[in-house]
Amino acid sequence: MIQMTDVSKNFGQEKVLNQINLTISDNELVVLLGPSGAGKSTLLRCINGLERVSAGSVSVDGKQVTTNKKELRLLRKNIGMIFQQFHLVKRMSVLDNVLCGRLAYTGTLSSIFKRFERRDYELTLHYLEKVGLVDKRNARADELSGGQQQRVAIARSLVQEPKLLLADEPVASLDPKTANSILELLSLIKNEEKLTVVITLHQMDLAKKYGKRIVGLNNGQIVADMAADLISIDELYQLYEDQALISQKQFSMSDQEKVAIHA
Numbered sequence: 721m722i723q724m725t726d727v728s729k730n731f732g733q734e735k736v737l738n739q740i741n742l743t744i745s746d747n748e749l750v751v752l753l754g755p756s757g758a759g760k761s762t763l764l765r766c767i768n769g770l771e772r773v774s775a776g777s778v779s780v781d782g783k784q785v786t787t788n789k790k791e792l793r794l795l796r797k798n799i800g801m802i803f804q805q806f807h808l809v810k811r812m813s814v815l816d817n818v819l820c821g822r823l824a825y826t827g828t829l830s831s832i833f834k835r836f837e838r839r840d841y842e843l844t845l846h847y848l849e850k851v852g853l854v855d856k857r858n859a860r861a862d863e864l865s866g867g868q869q870q871r872v873a874i875a876r877s878l879v880q881e882p883k884l885l886l887a888d889e890p891v892a893s894l895d896p897k898t899a900n901s902i903l904e905l906l907s908l909i910k911n912e913e914k915l916t917v918v919i920t921l922h923q924m925d926l927a928k929k930y931g932k933r934i935v936g937l938n939n940g941q942i943v944a945d946m947a948a949d950l951i952s953i954d955e956l957y958q959l960y961e962d963q964a965l966i967s968q969k970q971f972s973m974s975d976q977e978k979v980a981i982h983a
């Protein structure tokens with residue numbers, strides 16, 4: 721479970737997150753929506769400690785996200801991260817890129833010499849199979865299409881055996897068909913691996929299609945928290961409006977709806 725309590729984040733004078741209170745239960749698939757600069761990526765990055773909160777607290781599975789390097793390393797073992805630009809090592813093979821996801825489990829020396837155990841290879845092949853790329857294992861990462869590269873990045877995060885997957889605009893660089901297939905894959909994997917998944921997106925139709933719950937951010941504040949089924953595209957457009965307008969509208973879930981979303 722992710723728990724954010726009164727989280728604020730400043731970059732210099734700019735308040736990017738303002739008193740965020742958010743609870744995400746295990747096995748949820750939550751989509752963060754909102755205009756550019758709303759603070760979506762910053763919120764994600766506060767969850768795995770890539771950004772340090774200025775006030776408030778974040779915990780994952782009951783453990784505080786701290787600044788202590790050792791504690792952060794342990795925390796991040798359980799958190800996979802997927803990025804818009806895939807962040808693969810272009811000149812390395814698909815197999816080696818995915819194996820990199822196991823580095824958190826090898827000792828420092830082993831990781832320097834890229835010494836992996838048999839289980840690391842087994843997991844790598846297993847997840848390459850799952851994302852449909854086992855045949856491409858020896859190809860260089862930069863020989864693959866964008867959609868295939870994102871699949872490699874997904875496999876790399878899965879070999880980490882995480883409990884939580886954070887995806888920061890994972891389909892922003894992909895065409896609509898490929899974007900759908902990647903979100904389909906994430907949604908399938910979430911169910912099969914019993915993961916909690918938090919995704920930032922810009923496409924409202926995809927948010928509604930794949931997110932069970934949509935959290936709207938505007939100007940560093942949560943302005944909506946709804947079951948995706950219960951919010952229309954027109955209403956989602958309003959998340960992008962002036963915040964004063966949004967606050968006049970009813971975007972919060974009843975307790976009944978909150979229960980339904982977790983069912």
Ligand SMILES: Nc1ncnc2c1ncn2[C@@H]1O[C@H](COP(=O)(O)OP(=O)(O)OP(=O)(O)O)[C@@H](O)[C@H]1O
Binds near residue numbers: 762
């Ligand atoms: N490392 C940083 N240093 C200074 N300012 C930052 C930093 N990271 C983010 N910001 C600022 O914080 C604000 C929120 O950025 P963030 O990337 O979280 O928004 P976003 O909602 O994810 O936007 P987008 O949809 O465009 O990715 C922006 O004004 C951005 O310039």
